[in-house]
Amino acid sequence: MPTLGTHKKKYCFVAQGILGPDDLIPIALQMVKACGMTPAREPRVDTYPYLGGGGHGFTLYQPLTESYLIADVYSDLNETEVLISTCKPRRMRPKIVLMIMEQYIGPSQEVKL
Numbered sequence: 001m002p003t004l005g006t007h008k009k010k011y012c013f014v015a016q017g018i019l020g021p022d023d024l025i026p027i028a029l030q031m032v033k034a035c036g037m038t039p040a041r042e043p044r045v046d047t048y049p050y051l052g053g054g055g056h057g058f059t060l061y062q063p064l065t066e067s068y069l070i071a072d073v074y075s076d077l078n079e080t081e082v083l084i085s086t087c088k089p090r091r092m093r094p095k096i097v098l099m100i101m102e103q104y105i106g107p108s109q110e111v112k113l
Contacts, residue, residue, distance in 0.1 A: 006087075007087045007088070007089065008067060008085055008086065008087045008089075009085070009086060009089040009092070010083060010084070010085045010086075010113050011083070011084045011085075011086075011092055011094055011097070011110065011113075012081065012082070012083050012084075012110065012111040012112075012113055013081070013082045013083075013084075013094075013097055013098060013101055013108055013109070013110050013111065014079060014080070014081050014082075014108065014109055014111055015079070015080045015081075015082075015101045015102070015105040015106045015107065015108040016078060016079060016105075016106045016107045016108075017078060017079075017080060017105040017106025017107075018057070018073050018074070018075055018078055018079065018080055018105070019073070019080070019104070019105060021045045021047075021058055021060060023104075024060055024071060024073065024080070025043055025045075025060065025062075027100060027101075027104045027105070028043065028060060028062055028069055028071055028082070029043075029062070030100055031069065031082070031084070031096075031097050031100050031101075032062065032064060032069060034093055034096045034097065034100065035084070035086070035091050035092050035093050035096070035097070036088070036091040037064045037065070037066045037086065037088070037091060038064060038065045038066065039062060039063070039064060039065075040063040040064055040065050041063055043060055043061060043062040043063075044060075044061045045058050045059070045060050045061075046058060046059045046061070055074065055075070055076050056075040056076055057072065057073040057074045057075045057076070058072075058073050059071070059072050059073075060072075060073070064086070066086045066087050066088045066091070067084075067085040067086045067087055068084075068085050069082065069083070069084050069085075070082070070083045071083075080101070080105050080106075082097070082101065084097070094110050097110075098110060
């Protein structure tokens with residue numbers, strides 16, 4: 001059995017536009033499903049500013065059985081960043097993730113890490 005994390009790969013996407021947590025959660029789950037991944041448990045949302053920090057927005061964390069999806073929403077910048085980490089990179093569908101983001105959030109692009 002391979003060591004956990006040895007096949008892990010990260011994909012980053014940025015959209016010009018923002019949504020609230022209640023709207024972004026089902027879209028994040030749609031991305032997860034399109035890539036053949038499975039939520040490990042309910043998503044968590046942390047809002048900011050937090051502990052005296054600046055800015056306005058939130059972070060959505062969705063644990064997956066294949067790793068995780070994190071979405072950072074920067075209200076001040078009108079920008080949403082999605083990071084998907086997966087130990088099953090053959091399942092990843094970056095073009096579909098971009099289509100989903102563009103349909104629901106705004107103009108999007110993949111950022112090579």
